[in-house]
Amino acid sequence: MEAVTKNFFMFLSKNKLLNTLAQKRGGNFAAGKIISGTDFASSIPIIRALNHQGLATTVDYLGEFVDSEEVANERAEECIQTIKMIHQEKLDSHMSVKMTSLGLDIDHELVIHNMTRILDTAEEYGIIVTIDMEDSPRCQATIDLFKQFKEKYNCVSTVLQAYLYRTEQDLQTLSSYQPFLRLVKGAYKEPADVAYPDKKDVDAHYKKLIEQSFQYGLYIAIASHDDNIIQFTKELAAKLKIPNDQFEFQMLYGMRSKTQLELVKQGYKMRVYVPYGRDWYGYFMRRLAERPANIAFAFKGLTKK
Template identity: 65%
Template sequence: MQVNSRDFFLFLSKNKTLNRAAQSWGGGIASGKIVGGIDFPSSVKFIKELNEEGLSVTVDHLGEFVTSESVAKERTEECIQTIETIAAQKINSQVSLKLTSLGLDINDQLVYENMTKILDTAEKHQIMVTIDMEDEQRCQKTLDIFKDFKQSYNYISTVLQAYLYRTAKDIDDLNEYHPSLRLVKGAYKESADVAFPEKSDVDDNFKKIINMHLLNGNFTAIATHDDEIIEYTKRLVDKHNIPKNQFEFQMLYGMRTTTQKELVKDGYNMRVYIPYGQDWYGYFMRRLAERPANLAFVLKGMTKK
């Protein structure tokens, strides 16, 4: 049933008619509930509300798979402006981005030029930029780009996905860079040739890579809504006396808000992922595909006044 639910939500995420309809409705139905707003300025008030509750944030402009050089440059300038606004308003926020939005599928020179501009700004303001991981076919190229930039910039991190067979090896390969990594289960539809098809195997691998990266002494962001993974992490850091400033939990905006606040109350670092932009519908459906139980969290959050 879970496989069918996953496929169903992924199918809906790619439905162009529904995507267009969602954009015509505007972001009001989702703003302040599962996304910040239709642009970064309209999201700032929601970010500040989270900061006041002790929650850190990372923001991400929705949209990927850009095929136009001009659009990729627009996305780059928008990201730079977001970093400048975060610094100017002293917001406790980082930035996440997808390389496909900066021209990864167009040409290498373009994506390197755009990333350099963004990282120059981030370095100036000491604001972390996380390169989101996309589907498996773009994984190696994403990691190669990350390694190149990590040699010159401090404020850069990336993401590894527990459902891929390759990820434990990637942890080993990246260790020499002492990287800050966000570890996730993974949300794209992949074949059994490259990814664990069973949830139990994904969960086991998730625990394995959390253990590996933390014991390597590197900063680890554990991005999950899964209580079992959260409790596993708590036991692991207690057992090995890992300081709380070496890791953080991350969750999606509008989901498990009570748990987020409880983690902060218990002294853990908690970061909330807040996407913004017009393309909220596809994002929403992919999150439901990743974990259909998220539907309950979203409906609860969206019906609150």
């Protein structure tokens, strides 16, 4: 049943008609529930409220798989302006960005140009920018870009996905860069020859990656709503005497809000992934596909006052 549910929501995430309708009519419905707003200015009060509760954030201007150079440049400019506003408003926030939104599928030099513009601004204002990981065909290109940028910039981080077989080797390769890494389970539909098909195997691999990251001395973000993974991290950190300032937890905006605040009270760094923009539909469907429990969290958020 879990596989059927995942396939269903992944199918919905790629439906262009539903995506178009959601962009035109659904932004106000989703705002304040699963996204912070349709633009960054409208998101600032929500981010500030989260900060006042002790929650850091990372913001994501939604949109991916861009096939227009003009749109890619526009998205880069939006990211630059958002970084400036984060600084101006004194928000405790990072920024996340997908390489396909900046032109990865169009031209290599285009994505280099756009990301360089973003990181120049981020370095100036001391704002971390995380290169989000996308589906497996783009994994190597994303890692190569991260390594290239990391040689020049301190403010860049990236993401590794536990459901991919290759990730343990990727972690070992990247460890020499001493990166800030976000560890996730993975949200894209992948074939069994590149990704673990069973949740128990993904979870086991995730735990192994957490332990190896601690052993490499990396600062990591455990991005999970899974109580089992969260508890494992707490116990492992205590066992290995890893201080709380050597890792953080991350969760999605609108999901498990009480748990997020509980982690803050327990003395852990908690960062909320806060998406904004009109292109929210595909993001939302992948979150529902990721884990059946997210369906309950999401619809509770959508219906609350």
